[in-house]
Amino acid sequence: MCEASAYLVDKDGREQLFLKSVDKLTVDGGRVYLVDIFGRQEQLRARIKSLALVDHKILLERVPEE
Amino acid sequence: MCEASAYLVDKDGREQLFLKSVDKLTVDGGRVYLVDIFGRQEQLRARIKSLALVDHKILLERVPEE
Numbered sequence: 360m361c362e363a364s365a366y367l368v369d370k371d372g373r374e375q376l377f378l379k380s381v382d383k384l385t386v387d388g389g390r391v392y393l394v395d396i397f398g399r400q401e402q403l404r405a406r407i408k409s410l411a412l413v414d415h416k417i418l419l420e421r422v423p424e425e
Numbered sequence: 426m427c428e429a430s431a432y433l434v435d436k437d438g439r440e441q442l443f444l445k446s447v448d449k450l451t452v453d454g455g456r457v458y459l460v461d462i463f464g465r466q467e468q469l470r471a472r473i474k475s476l477a478l479v480d481h482k483i484l485l486e487r488v489p490e491e
Binding site: 361363408 | 426427428429447448449450451452462472473474475476477478479481483
């Protein structure tokens with residue numbers, strides 16, 4: 360399976376695990392919606408910073424509330 | 426290997442293949458930078474619309490020039 364773990368990166372570059380085994384991710388209006396391979400859904404106000412798919416990593420950054 | 430194919434989605438929802446076998450992707454300043462598993466690099470003015478990792482798909486949308 361090719362799911363990935365989503366991490367939140369803070370401004371000092373530290374990575375904090377947000378959700379494991381992410382299958383689907385949708386970006387909409389400053390929010391990121393994630394669904395893992397078990398159907399668990401999470402969302403947060405963030406943007407995608409980078410992906411490293413062979414390493415199974417999604418890096419997210421929080422964005423300020425509008 | 427858990428690379429994915431990146432597709433450009435137009436406003437009618439049609440998907441056009443942009444780059445296969447994407448490993449790394451970085452989002453910066455309205456541009457998306459992609460590197461495939463062979464080291465080939467591409468970039469475009471776009472944003473990530475969604476990911477479907479188990480299906481090996483990255484969907485990108487063009488964004489207007491500033």
